[in-house]
Amino acid sequence: MMGYELIPAELKQLKQWVCWQAVPDESRPGKMKKMPINAMTGGGAQSNNPDTWCDFDTAVGCSQYYSGIGFMFANGYFGVDIDNVQDEIEDYKTGGNGNIVAEFIHSLQSYSEYSQSGNGIHIICKGSLPKTGRRKKNVEMYSEGRFFIMTGNICSEYADINHGTEKIKYLHEKYIGSGSAPTTGIIRTIPLNLSEAEVLQLAEKSKQGKVFSDLYAGKWDTYFTSQSEADMSFCNMLAFWCRCDEAFMDQIFRSSGLMRDKWDRKQNGSTYGKITLHKAVKQCNAIYEPHQNYTVSIGMKKPEPKKIYTFDDTGNAQRMYDLFGASIRYSYTDKTWMYYDGRRWKVDDTGETKRMVDEMLDFMKSPEQMILYSEDEERLKEYRKHIKTSRSSKAKTAALKEVEHFVPVLHSELDTHISLFNTVNGIVNLRTGELCSHDPNQFITKIGLAEFTEKIDCxxxxxxxxxxxxxxxxxxxxxxxxxxxxxxxxxxxxxxxxxxxxxxxxxxxxxxxxxxxxxxxxxxxxxxxxxxxxxxxxxxxxxxxxxxxxxxxxxxxxxxxxxxxxxxxxxxxxxxxxxxxxxxxxxxxxxxxxxxxxxxxxxxxxxxxxxxxxxxxxxxxxxxxxxxxxxxxxxxxxxxxxxxxxxxxxxxxxxxxxxxxxxxxxxxxxxxxxxxEMDVISYFLDACCDDCGEIQASQLYRAYKEWAKENGEYDGMSNTRFGREISNQFQKIRKKDGQYYMGVSLKKKHIPYNISIV
Structure with missing residues (x-):
């Protein structure tokens, strides 16, 4: 049972355990795969059949015959598997926090252990995962249909299984994603007593009517770099005009010049068309109301006035500032960028600000930005040319350079609150012991690795x-x-x-x-x-x-x-x-x-x-x-x-x-x-001097140097400093032949130090 004692008791109480065995993988010659084993029968265990699972003690008891034990996911538990992160693990072990391992561990704050290979980590939480996306590159997330090999080789201070439903959303979006950020748009269907022709007529008379007409006619290449972008943009418009009626939206789309075979292509248990329509409905936050004039703003959450930027580095810098200005700062002193990660300000040593520039460029290609320039065809062509130019490395660097003076920060502005201590789950007021929320305006750059809770038993x-x-x-x-x-x-x-x-x-x-x-x-x-x-x-x-x-x-x-x-x-x-x-x-x-x-x-x-x-x-x-x-x-x-x-x-x-x-x-x-022990002069006086008589200052200093050198204590103490220290203890007077200390003399028996005394 080596190492298994550190597995949380909560998991041990569940009947979701199996053994596992490494066996040849027939689909990959020369490779091995990990097969779950029913500990009670020795046959294969099935991820969708709890009857093939067992309790923890049974799995451990039988593990001596197999490669180890495993935990099946079900009943409100999910796991995160991050593989092939050897360098990040080494950085994490030495206290580094700017890596994917530390990010997941300290964000989820739940039981974590090193994988069986030692090159990855597993994290187990209570809760549920976002509905879409389970794997991308070296990050996997599962709540059913999979099992984790358990090692008990813990890699964090989090010993319990904690809830992670909300915490996993950001990490899932960042590392796996679903194509768009979560939205809270209108998802209901509201009947509209208008015909298809009447809807088309209304849309074509709106301020974005030309774009709508061109897309309906299949003329998308003036506005977008791919037809998929055009499909999404047109469906966003239809969601508004059709009042989120997906069937009506589908009817109009099929009659448009954008219709193609891909619309009915099978995709993720649905079709490309249905997924696009549903996504447009989810993103919709306003619908057409009869007898009112509307300007359609595609994909935007707030009906704010649209800002027009110049087509140069300064314009890109202003756009960058408007998008990310609250989350970035530049230090002219250190010549480095900083960004706010949701809990503290970090020096950007991983290229986050450069990724923000890439996000800005993607935003520039979005339908809501394209439409701002759509009424003037020449202006739109100029804008598309500017986007292409802005994607060069030189242009990205220039944009970042221009942003620097928008967001300067001084050392004196950072970490100024000496009675606050930042933790993974909030900021502790050390004068009161109270916990408050993280706040970028505090400009804290540090964070502790422990969460602050009411538990005080250690x-x-x-x-x-x-x-x-x-x-x-x-x-x-x-x-x-x-x-x-x-x-x-x-x-x-x-x-x-x-x-x-x-x-x-x-x-x-x-x-x-x-x-x-x-x-x-x-x-x-x-x-x-x-x-x-x-x-x-x-x-x-x-x-x-x-x-x-x-x-x-x-x-x-x-x-x-x-x-x-x-x-x-x-x-x-x-x-x-x-x-x-x-x-x-x-x-x-x-x-x-x-x-x-x-x-x-x-x-x-x-x-x-x-x-x-x-x-x-x-x-x-x-x-x-x-x-x-x-x-x-x-x-x-x-x-x-x-x-x-x-x-x-x-x-x-x-x-x-x-x-x-x-x-x-x-x-x-x-x-x-x-x-x-450190008072060398006191040692010298105790060893070599009597507290009576008198001695010439220069003789006492020469005697000290000889004694210190012989006893390994000589460190170059000057005559001036020696005299200052001795004068603090003995009276110093001037005679015809020099300075004398009163009340101190060399012991006669210390011949080596009794220098020039007659």
Missing amino acids: PIWNQFLNDIFHHDKELIRFIQKAIGYSLTGSTVEQCAFFCYGTGRNGKSTFLDTISHMMGDYAVNIQPETLMIKKQSGGANSDIARLKGARFVTSVEPNDGMRLDEGLLKQLTGGDRVTARKLYGNEFEFSPEFKLWMGTNHKPIIRGTDIGIWRRIMLIPFTATIPDETIDKNLKYKLRQELPAILNWAVEGCLMWYREGLKMPTSVQQATNRYKS
Whole structure:
């Protein structure tokens, strides 16, 4: 039963299970196919015969004799199968959200698992699918007549079977489609007491009468690139004039010059003609009323005045703006396009804006646009020529270039609401804990990977925290508030969290789980970014990635690396930072993130001032998880609890707003020990000096350099800085032969350091 324990209990309770066996596919020599097996008889199972299905336990028990188990779709469940997406899966596993795998998983928010080949995913939901279209390219959707091979190899944090009827509509339209977007037009038939001749006479006298007459006569090539487009346009007109009476519409169409054999061709259980008529009726939102004058607007949902655009790049840009302006923005700073995906603004690294240009060009060919220019034949020819010219790559690029100044966006306009946290099902107000709808006007570019629900029970997470923190309730409460604080964009605490401990103590799992929950809000940076560098350049491109981030992790700096204390103060102190993305311009931003460093080696800190040490919070990870108790699936189990962990974090945020962080005893003690370990001058004074007498300043500095070099502590501390640190502890006076420190002297026994003393 390897892996099957993670299959949702809801599915296990259904009697819709089979086994399966790989057998040669006779229709494809050399290929194998997956045959469903009746676990009770060993014969073939049938997708339309529930008598050949069995319960979960029976299927699992018999699976040892076959290739595995499968789930038959029926009774209000549907499945999505996405195949041959190896690269997208790898991107998804490393936190990428701009791929088809992440899009389906986070949109449907239901149980998901990797396919048997490992090159695809399966998602199972409750509900129903749109009526048309079940497969296109590598995406398939089924609610009956098919089965899924089940692996139990989960690939998301969604552990339950959730409803997906509404959520699947957009994905179905985008990846499979039915030829047109869903409409809510008039679908009823309203009798019309007019003859065919009277309807033709009325239509030909309307403002679009010439187009109607030409189409009725079969003269379509002036207006459209294909007769199918003309058929659809003419039927749209007929739906209006015939008051959605499909029989009457069919009668007039058959008498027109557009009639051809294709009209009665079998198609999808119907005919081409019936499908076209029904589609026209569904799209119709206005019908002819006697004794009123009408202008026919084909295929448009709203009787708005029609806008005429110039036949050049500027006209195309204006058209692009009118169609998609609310959903796109251009950053002159980063030289990149952004688009709103329904939940957040994304950098367009997949060509979405270019696809919008293609959609605009398709719209330009639509009947409702063609008719705008139909009264002037020369003007219509000019328009058709412009469409053809606009389809070139150069023209598309020019149109996009022109749109840029219509929709500019600045870094300062993005992610400005520090008390809001975006999730897959809405925006959480962190001050109140309330969920509100996604809103493009908030200009949020980040999104967490967990949905926000009322579920707050996360037993595995709570047990994990107890295990790694030795049931220290004070420390665990602090951790909850610290993670809650990290949900926000506030940096009022001006601190960084160092998670320190040797191996097998849970800190990596802890940071990985929170990072996954945070989604786009989490960023990992190389430890070298935060350490002293031999050479420093201009604006840092690694720092530029931190704009808008809230949870920044860095792991395992090399032993002996020294922290860039000035940079840490800048990043945690609320000061504006200058950064530059690769090939972009420099920009400034105020950091919103909290730094969480997980390490087995404490980075070297040479500063002793309160300005650096008040920022450090060293969290001790002192537990050691025995090998025999390590749960290799713990990471995946915790991901199933992410919605509950998010609620735990939001509760922590509300606690933080009320109480502040309040460093617990264990963190305070660990941080103080860390500070003592880093105070090299105190080490030197304790080891080599007495707190009496006096010594010349230059002699004490030479003695310090020798001691530091011998003990591996010498780091180039200047005489000036050394003098400043010593002067904070001892009185300094001037004598004839130089500066002296009072109340300190070298111990006589430390001969190597007792330099030039007579």
